[in-house]
Amino acid sequence: MKAYRIRAFGLSDSEEIMLKSVLRLAADQLEQPWQLVTDQHFDFAVYNFDNELAELAWQARGKQLTAAFSHQRKTHRAVDVILKRPLRASDLANILNFISQQLEQRHATVSVAEDSTETADASWLMRLSKQLIRRFRPESKRPDLHFDITVQFDTQSSALLDPEKLRRWTSELSGDSAQKINSLSSNLRATNRTLIKPLRRLQINEIYRQAITDTLFERDIAAVRRDFSLNSDHLKTINRMLGLLDELSLSYQLIAQADIDAGYFPETDRRLLFCLNRVCEANSLSSLYSCHHYRPTPAHKVRQCHQIWLYLEYAGCLGRDVRISADMQSNNFHSIHSLLMLLLICDPYSLNRFEAFRLYRLLEPLAAQVETGLFSSQDLTVKNAFLLTGHFCMDCSSHQAPTAMSRISADQLHCPDTRHFLTSTVTSSLKTLLEDKAMSPVDKQLLRQISPRIEGNYERKYHRQTQIPPQNIGLITGLADIHQYLMQPSALEQQWQLLNHGSGGMLISFDGDLNDIMQPGSLVAIANSLDACQLAITRWLQTQPGGKTSLGLEIITGTPVAKYCVSSHELHQPLIEVVEKDDALNANLFAAKGVYLTDKALTVIDLDNHQEVITMAKAVASTLDYDQFIGRRKAKHTFH
Structure with a gap:
């Protein structure tokens, strides 16, 4: 041989x-x-x-x-x-x-x-452009790719179609992101409904893309304030940004569909490959923005990205970077798609507010390390959970993120549109980053939180059972309101439905917009009746576009008791102690932000004016609303 x-x-x-x-x-x-x-x-x-x-x-x-x-x-x-x-x-x-x-x-x-x-x-x-694919495609029929484009073109349009004038116009837009979103949305929508030659449309699209991504990622004080508001204007801005990202994706779909209809293929036509990459990028940004606001990821966009993945896999173009000109260059589809999949694997609905954007930036340089391809016979026989660390199954016929192989049935692995999604190299890079002394503690904390999910071995702490029929419960949010409720229990107008529950957690839902801004980490109290109340921490949050909100809660064991503490300025501030019968020495305390100081003494007074001195021994959690910490008791006496 x-x-x-x-x-x-x-x-x-x-x-x-x-x-x-x-x-x-x-x-x-x-x-x-x-x-x-x-x-x-x-x-x-x-x-x-x-x-x-x-x-x-x-x-x-x-x-x-x-x-x-x-x-x-x-x-x-x-x-x-x-x-x-x-x-x-x-x-x-x-x-x-x-x-x-x-x-x-x-x-x-x-x-x-x-x-x-x-x-x-x-x-x-x-066909040899993809060095990351672990196994190459089998010979088969080229997958179909068709975009569901239903726009009606207008022969008389007010859209700005001169690239230089458009670039100047976008640079002069208002600094307020809400106004900028409105202006970009109305003009891009008009452009997408105007007949334009593909090259001119591509030039225009690139200008809009730059303006939209700049607006999406800017975090000025006005944008941050809007994110802490749930008024109707803010909700309109969210919907308009999602609509703008839809138009951005559509603008590239128009070119791609025209090239496909003309008989071009991505392995021989750079413009087609470039536009397919841009469609996936726009869909990824739409998913990121949805996750940032705890909204469901648009299912049709994820499915569309999967379909393009199969189309480019056949063409052998998944790993090919594209250069049209000096100012028109695109990263390869494999990296763009893998970044979206990594974000979804990390379950962004369990992240604190603003962390989805930060995680996206942290994962961006790691996405190229993902390996994808067909399953080998050896891959299909591995059952050991440890050996399956970093091994996922990606079902390209669905709208789902890759699922850990340890949770996949053998039948699913043999489906023709399933692919191996391997994150082992990403996991190794995360470990290296966590050892980097130059990385901020906040970023390290975020990477530690998502590492088990990227490894594919994240497990829910508590088994839950479905509540049939759903039970109505009351919910109080925020330290101050919970403290007030514990002092003076009253009937709650806002009723939530208990969907499932377990020994340490539950899932609840509410039909309507929340009056309070919530996020994972928020402190809540669950009231089944006037004399039964439990504290819980929000661990997962998702709000449907129609207003239905679902919360995943982790129950804090013990009975919450309202007390006060005396701060260093001699001010009485609300404090909640979660009392456990078996632990009289340690105190699980929730106080206003800024109260906790390591190893400092804290004077605690109950509602009967009993006073004790507690040493603040160990911090547990800290948010903008509260500090949770463990205190050790010193002495206790009564004043008359």
């Missing part, structure tokens, strides 16, 4: 030894033998462009296949593939197997007709 030959240029001695070692480890997975050579007869050239010798060899290269040997996933040189370090045996085997298949086809074509070589080269080189 013929052995194909690899020649390395610019690799150090240690790098060559490493490449030989990985090649040896991959030997059992190779369909054809490969060997590393040093002579002038080779089939595949590997360049380390950090070395000048590699640069010289690159300038004198022949018609062999080429690869960049690099820590980066991008290079400005026109190589056929990137071998990213550290190189794994399975990745090298997949790439070499695909190359050997194409070389065989190429040689067969040359033997039939010399003039067919150039066509063969073009076809298979395009």
Whole structure:
């Protein structure tokens, strides 16, 4: 059997030894033998462009296949593939197997007709653009991709269609993001309903895209204040931004659909591939904005991204960056799609307010490390939960995020549209980031929170049972209102429905808009009757567009008792102690923000004027509303 030959240029001695070692480890997975050579007869050239010798060899290269040997996933040189370090045996085997298949086809074509070589080269080189895919697509029919576009074009439009005038107009828009959203939305909507040549539409779209993303990510004081308000204007702004992102996605769908209808394919048409990438990006931003406001992710947008994924997988374009011009460049679809999937895997509805945007930025450089592809026979037989860490199943026929393989049935893994979604490298990078002393403690806390979900081994703390029929309960939110209720219980007008419950948690819902701003971490009290009350912490929150809100609560064991504490300024402030019968020494306390000071004494007074001194020993949680901490009792006496 013929052995194909690899020649390395610019690799150090240690790098060559490493490449030989990985090649040896991959030997059992190779369909054809490969060997590393040093002579002038080779089939595949590997360049380390950090070395000048590699640069010289690159300038004198022949018609062999080429690869960049690099820590980066991008290079400005026109190589056929990137071998990213550290190189794994399975990745090298997949790439070499695909190359050997194409070389065989190429040689067969040359033997039939010399003039067919150039066509063969073009076809298979395009299919070799994705170095991240662990296993390559099977030969099958090209998946259908059709956008449900229902707009009616207007021959007489007031839309601004001159790119230079449009760029100047967007730069002069009001600094208030709400007004900017209104202006951008009305003008882009008009543009999408005007017949324009594709190239001009693409230029216009890019200007709108820049203005929209700038508005989406800006966090000026006005935007922050709106996020802490639930008035009708704020709710209108949320809906208008979501509508604006819909129009942005539509603007690229119009071009993509026209190119598809004209018979173009993404492997040969850069503009089509570019627009498909932009559609996924716009859908991702829409999902991010929805998560930021605890709204459900638009199901049709996630499904659309999955459908494009299958379409580009067939074309071999998932990992191909696109450059139309100096100011029109796109990251590859694989990274854009993987970023959205990582965000959804992290369950953003359990994050504190504003953390979805921060998490999106933290995950952005890690998305390229996700590996996707078909399941191998070995993948399908692994049952050990530890070995399945970082292994997910992505159902591209659904609107769902990837699901941990430990929770997937064997039948689901064999579905034709399911793919392996592997986050092991992302998990390793998260561990490295957590050891980085330069990273802020706030970012580290967020990464620690989402790490179990990206590893795929997050488990709900408490088993819950469905409440049939749903039971009505009262809910009080915020430390001050809970304290007042504990002092003077009264009937609650706002009734929630208990949907399911367990020993330590429950899910409740309310039909209507909340009067209070809530978020994961908020303190609430659950009142089943006037004499029964429990404290709980909100751990999950989602609000439907129609106003139905669902809360996932973690119950705090013990009986809440209203008391007061004396601060350093001799002011009496509300304090709640959760009393547990089995622990008389420690006190689980909730006080106003700023009361807690480590190892400081706190004077606590109950409603009968009994006073005791408690040492603030350990912080448990801190929000804008309250500090939760453990106190140790010192003494107790009564004043008359």
